Amino acid sequence: MAEAHQAVGFRPSLTSDGAEVELSAPVLQEIYLSGLRSWKRHLSRFWNDFLTGVFPASPLSWLFLFSAIQLAWFLQLDPSLGLMEKIKELLPDVSDxxxxxxxxxxxxxxxxxxxxxxxxxxxxxxxxxxxxxxxxxxxxxxxxxxxxxxxxxxxTLLMGMRPLCxxxxxxxxxxxxxxxxxxxxxxxxxxxxxxxxxxxxxxxxxxxxxxxxxxxxxxxxxxxxxxxxxxxxxxxxxxxxxxxxxxxxxxxxxxxxxxxxxxxxxxxxxxxxxxxxxxxxxxxxxxxxxxxxxxxxxxxxxxxxxxxxxxxxxxxxxxxxxxxxxxxxxxxxxxxxxxxxxxxxxxxxxxxxxxxxxxxxxxxxxxxxxxxxxxxLQWDLPDQDPQCLALFRVAVDKHQALLKAAMSGQGVDRHLFALYIVSRFLHLQSPFLTQDSHRLGQHIEDALLDVASLFQAGQHFKRRFRGSREEDSRRRCGFLSRQTGASKTSMTSPAL
Missing domain, CATH: 3.30.559.70 (Choline/Carnitine o-acyltransferase, domain 2)
Structure with a gap:
């Protein structure tokens, strides 16, 4: 409604030179007043920024601080004794x-x-x-x-006196x-x-x-x-x-x-x-x-x-x-x-x-x-719960192939086991074997958790799908029963 009301103030016309748009006097006045209010607000905010920026210090204190900074720069003195330069080296481009x-x-x-x-x-x-x-x-x-x-x-004032940032x-x-x-x-x-x-x-x-x-x-x-x-x-x-x-x-x-x-x-x-x-x-x-x-x-x-x-x-x-x-x-x-x-x-x-x-x-x-x-709001989100299942089936097939290879003596774990036996026999600590075992265990745990979440998501998807089908069926049955009841009523009611 607001857009339609505003459009009334615009009067389009077609001439031999092309299209022209005329603005009515109220629209021009509204544009002028809007711009005037905006400038007043910006000027008021600028003045307020100046006042609140000075408070609680006085202009004389700012002048003293500016003079001290200029004097230190002229004499090439560093009030921080090199601390700020060291911080800049360690934490570049960090503001907060x-x-x-x-x-x-x-x-x-x-x-x-x-x-x-x-x-x-x-x-x-x-x-x-x-x-x-x-x-x-x-x-x-x-x-x-x-x-x-x-x-x-x-x-906010600290102890009723000092203002906080x-x-x-x-x-x-x-x-x-x-x-x-x-x-x-x-x-x-x-x-x-x-x-x-x-x-x-x-x-x-x-x-x-x-x-x-x-x-x-x-x-x-x-x-x-x-x-x-x-x-x-x-x-x-x-x-x-x-x-x-x-x-x-x-x-x-x-x-x-x-x-x-x-x-x-x-x-x-x-x-x-x-x-x-x-x-x-x-x-x-x-x-x-x-x-x-x-x-x-x-x-x-x-x-x-x-x-x-x-x-x-x-x-x-x-x-x-x-x-x-x-x-x-x-x-x-x-x-x-x-x-x-x-x-x-x-x-x-x-x-x-x-x-x-x-x-x-x-x-x-x-x-x-x-x-x-x-x-x-409309979220255009692709359904992935099928893509994941397809990839899971590929992974299962791959696992079966590796299992058959291991059963025929072609698995890499057999070689690692032999190295482990040798290291134990020679009383040698193997960081490679130790860290691979922990990492392998962590990867197995992560994979099992991923599979569990995948099955849970699949079950949730099936329940929602089944529920939506049952709801649609109830709606259709209710619609048909109402239609049937209406037909019977029309057939048995006496003519007026």
Whole structure:
């Protein structure tokens, strides 16, 4: 609707010289005002950057520091006594050592090893409606992002006096950790006007803005309710796709390379989102009947979920449970816990005490029937569970051939066994034989685990295939029975 409304201001016409487009006066005025607002925002931000960059030091102190640096350069003095040059030799082209060597170079999975979680109110649930809680929480999160963009978040003060660096706040939103073979890197976008949503194995794109402003909490609730009411099933391989973000980083980096060529648009929607949202189908939270066990289950759901219903690469995943409880799963590399904690405190306070809910538990305001449906993401993923089976059969045939060769005295293990006997007889330690045995055992273990996972995947595929066939059969039987019943009714009913 917004695009159609904007198109009214354009008046195309055909002349002998070609096509011409005329802009109406309101459109020209809107373009002018938009450019003016943009320049005002940039100038305001530049001035604010200058002021906050100087605080808490005075311009005189900056002048003194500049003079000292110039004097040291003129006298060819090195205040670090050669330490900085030594560091540059050992660590070339490294800007943030802690971020790179503690987080980005780690090849371990993010889930449990790096990511952490944040809980909701333990004893209060503002509304039991899942879509309503998601609408208010996401609206509050985006209000916080708006304040960040306008630089209205004051720095945290140490002991109420010394301000701490606020650089980490910049990457709260629109940020994704991208896997690499040797190290990851952080991708941060200047802006994003949508969130990526996961529900029952399906991915959706939900816009967060209308033409001129942020969507209201009630409009966001409407969009999430549409996703909850959508009966469409997950596509093959889509349901467990996010589990790749919980894999070792090298493995995920290799798979992502092929995923980026096969499903680039869907992947960009997820990685380019403001943040990730998971609408869980199960309830969670503290219960009075068994507080210890329920709290453990709540923490487990926030930290790991089912392993495939969180996008662990995103800066954070907002988790909304079926009973209205909330939580966060946070990626650690972009910032420390106090940063996300400040955001979460603002979100809960704004969502509960400022936005609030109506008496029936819905977000305040009215739905917007003109909003388009949430966009279902399409993952064009080839079915590989047949290719693997074919390769496995080839491997089995090869194994049978090697087994027959070994039985006829042509196996390499016989020669290794002879060398082992000689080394034991001569009391010689053979590093070659010792290290080959450990490596061989490890390779055998890895191969058996691969075969087990292959058979498990095959059984899962068969169950899903059998279930889909049974469901289709029930649907057809139900359709035929309704048709038969309708025919009998039409045949036995008296004529009016």
């Amino acid at each position: 050592w802690w971020e790179e060597f503690v987080y980005l170079r780690s090849r371990n999975p993010l889930m449990v090893n790096s990511n952490y979680y944040m809980m909701d109110f333990l004893y209060v649930t503002p509304t039991p409606l899942q879509a309503a809680r998601a609408g208010n929480a996401i609206h509050a999160l985006l209000l916080y992002r708006h304040r960040l963009n306008r630089q209205e978040i004051p720095p 606020s650089a980490q706040y910049e990457k709260i939103f629109n940020t994704t950790r991208i896997p690499g073979v040797q190290k990851d890197y952080i991708r941060h976008l200047h802006d994003s006007q949508h969130v990526a949503v996961f529900h029952r194995g399906r991915f959706f794109r939900v816009g967060t803005h209308s033409r001129n402003s942020l969507l209201s909490p009630r409009a966001l609730e409407q969009q999430f309710q549409r996703i909850l009411d959508d009966p469409s099933p997950a596509c093959p391989h889509e349901e467990h796709l996010a589990s790749l973000t919980a894999a070792p980083r090298d493995t995920w980096a290799q798979v992502r390379t092929s995923l980026k060529t096969q499903a680039a648009e869907a992947l960009e929607v997820v990685e380019g989102a403001a943040f990730f949202v998971s609408l869980d189908a199960e309830p969670a939270g503290l219960t009075r009947e068994d507080p210890a066990a329920s709290l453990d289950a709540y923490a487990h759901a926030l930290l790991a979920g089912r392993g495939h219903d969180r996008w662990f690469d995103k800066s954070f995943t907002l988790i909304v449970f079926s009973n209205g409880k909330l939580g966060l799963s946070v990626e650690h590399s972009w910032a420390d816990c106090p940063i996300s904690g400040h955001m979460w405190e603002f979100t809960l306070a704004t969502e509960c005490f400022q936005l609030g809910y109506s008496a029936d538990g819905h977000c305040k305001g009215h739905p917007d029937p003109t909003l388009p449906q949430p966009q279902r």
